[in-house]
Amino acid sequence: MRHRALQSARSVLFSRMRSGIVSATVVFERPVNYRRKFHMSLKRIAVLAMAFLVACIAAAQTKTTKADATKSATADEKAPRLTLVEPVKEYGEVPKGDKLEWSFVVKNTGNADLQILAAKPGCGCTVADFDKVIKPGETGKVTAHVDTTNFNGPIAKTVTLETNDPASPTSTLTIHAIVKPYVDAYPAGFVRFNQLQGDVTTQSVTLYSEEDEPFAITDVQVPGDWVKVTYKKLDEAERNTSIGKKGQDQYRVDITVGGPNAKIGPMADKIRIITSSKHSPEYPISVTGVIRPTYRVEPTMLNFGEVAPSDAAATRSVLLHSNDLKTPEQFVVTKVESTVPAITTAFKPLAQKGDYEVTLQVAKDAKPGDIDGTVKIYTSDKINPVVTLPVKGTVKKMVASGTSSK
Known part of the structure; x- marks a missing residue:
């Protein structure tokens, strides 16, 4: 085969020389041995697979060692463990109005003190008391109450416990009953x-x-x-x-x-x-x-503060409003009286039926001094015919310039 390839190359060379091609280069390639390459590839794959397997085994051994170490460390730590002896109490049928009371038994199956941090009742349930600390191997109680007065039919009332148990920090106790209204x-x-x-x-x-x-x-x-x-x-x-x-x-x-x-x-x-x-x-x-109330009064007392008769604040209003939605027009203000000589009064009906405005005014000739008395408003109301309003304030002394002082 090699001999034939050599002869073919020579023929090509001589042919080109006859055609006037002075120089030519012929490159001979060695035939590829594909069988040898295939065997070498298989060897490389086998070596890589073996290396990967060894690495996996080493990683698994390391992980197992760490897990065993963690497990050993956890076993050495002390921790409480809450166990609910009876997490659900079934009452069956109970008469409406019965006051249900049940003490749930809880046990500490751990090796450290179990602390019940809180016992939170759900809607319609109350917690009377509970043991706050339970020693390892001992039991405690959580007492719950349910008043069935406002319930009908099946009910489920819960109490949520919050503890220092690291594996189960919250647990639920439940009371089931069927409230029958006899x-x-x-x-x-x-x-x-x-x-x-x-x-x-x-x-x-x-x-x-x-x-x-x-x-x-x-x-x-x-x-x-x-x-x-x-x-x-x-x-x-x-x-x-x-x-x-x-x-x-x-x-x-x-x-x-x-x-x-x-x-x-x-x-x-x-x-x-x-x-x-x-x-x-x-x-x-x-x-x-x-x-x-049959009618409303706003405000229910008046304080003029320190005013002169000519001040705008010397006039105040009190509003009365009938609460009768059917016949508000039957409410009438009939008279207003003041026990303070320095205060004059007047009243008038407003546009809305049953509404009145009472006006209180510091009199123009009011003498300086304190205002301390009452104003009585007389009405047609049969339940509260008279309303009395306290009135307070101070009248300032007028000076010649038109300003005022105490």
Whole structure:
């Protein structure tokens, strides 16, 4: 093969020389041995693979050594461990109004003191007390309370514990119950009022039972003489067939709020209905709302400060506004009187019905000195016919130049 290649090269050279090409260069290349190159590549791959395997084994051994060292160091450290003996308390069915109380048992299964840093109750749950420090191997308690008065149906009330357990710094305790209203009110166990002082308003609810035993109202307790309650057992034709146990007695309870003894301001109290029920012997009905004054006075006192009769500040106004939304025109200011000789008064109705303006003026001939007295405003209101405003100030002494001084 090599001989043939040599002869071919010579033929090319002679041919070019005949054509007039004086010089020519022929380069001979040694044939490539591909089989040898392939075997060398395999050897290199094998060497690299072996080196990589050795490196991986060394890294794994190093990692295992470090993990063992860390594990050994952790085992030597002391730490508390919180274990909840009973994380969930199942009460099942309970009568509405029951006060549930349960002491959860917690255990320290670690080898250092367990500290309960906080016991945070969820909505509708309270925490009475808890053991703050629990020794290794010992148990402690977390006592929780749930008042079911305002709940119906299934409830889940929680207490979140915050501890120094490094593995589990927070844990949750839960109370489950199904609140059953053996005695309930329709449409609701509360009444709300928004009325003027002196007005009287009545609302009614129907009290019923889900028990098999005969049901009856035996007594009613009211929070004050501004609330009056009457009740009547309904005839069979008057009963609401969509509520209560079939055939069980129902009662209409009429709640009247107001009158002259009702205090102005918000209402938040309870009526207690005493019943024959063994599960709910007492049923509370909430009374909420507000008693508004029949009219509003602004401001409720006046202080002129230090003024001269000619000063702009010597004239002040008091506004009266009727709170009666139905018949505001029935509110009338009839007279204004001042106990201070230095103060003159006047009044007039405003454009809006039930609104009046009372003007107080330091008299032009008022003598220098202190103002200390009252102004009485007489109205047509039956509850508060007269409103008294304290009035204070000082009249300055006038000088000849028209300026004033004390």
